[in-house]
Amino acid sequence: MVDKETQINILLCGNPLKFACKTLGVKDMENHTYSEVFTVSKEEIYEYVSINGIPENYSTSRYSMTDGFHFFEEDGVWYTCFRERGYIYDDNFFTNHELGQKYIVNTLLKLSGTGLF
Incomplete structure (x- = not known):
C-alpha cells in the first residue's frame, strides 16, 4: 500500500492515471x-x-500570464482564477484561509479527473 x-x-x-498504472501495477x-x-x-487531504x-x-x-488554474495568497486573502488565452474566469477570493484552501483543494481534485470526490 502506498x-x-x-x-x-x-x-x-x-x-493519477500514470501513478495507478506504473506505481500500483x-x-x-x-x-x-x-x-x-x-x-x-477528502478530510485527510484537507488535514494534510x-x-x-x-x-x-x-x-x-x-x-503569471500562463493558462490554467492560478491561486495565491496576499495579506491573508486567497485569490483563485482560471486564465485562458488572456481571459480570466471564475475569479474568487476568500478572506477565510480555511475556506480558500478547501475551495482550491476541491478544484484541484476535480482537475485530477478521477471523480473521487
Missing part, C-alpha cells in the same frame, strides 16, 4: 475505479493541506 502523503500529492498535483483503469486505487479521504500547505504545481503568482 502511503497517504504520496497519494495526496498525486491527487493534487500529479498524474494496474494495467489500465478500464476495469477499476480510482476509489479502489486511492485510499485517502492545513499542515503542509497547497502543493505549488500550479501558478501561484498574481502576475
Whole structure:
C-alpha cells in the first residue's frame, strides 16, 4: 500500500492515471475505479493541506500570464482564477484561509479527473 502523503500529492498535483498504472501495477483503469486505487479521504487531504500547505504545481503568482488554474495568497486573502488565452474566469477570493484552501483543494481534485470526490 502506498502511503497517504504520496497519494495526496498525486491527487493534487500529479498524474493519477500514470501513478495507478506504473506505481500500483494496474494495467489500465478500464476495469477499476480510482476509489479502489486511492485510499485517502477528502478530510485527510484537507488535514494534510492545513499542515503542509497547497502543493505549488500550479501558478501561484498574481502576475503569471500562463493558462490554467492560478491561486495565491496576499495579506491573508486567497485569490483563485482560471486564465485562458488572456481571459480570466471564475475569479474568487476568500478572506477565510480555511475556506480558500478547501475551495482550491476541491478544484484541484476535480482537475485530477478521477471523480473521487
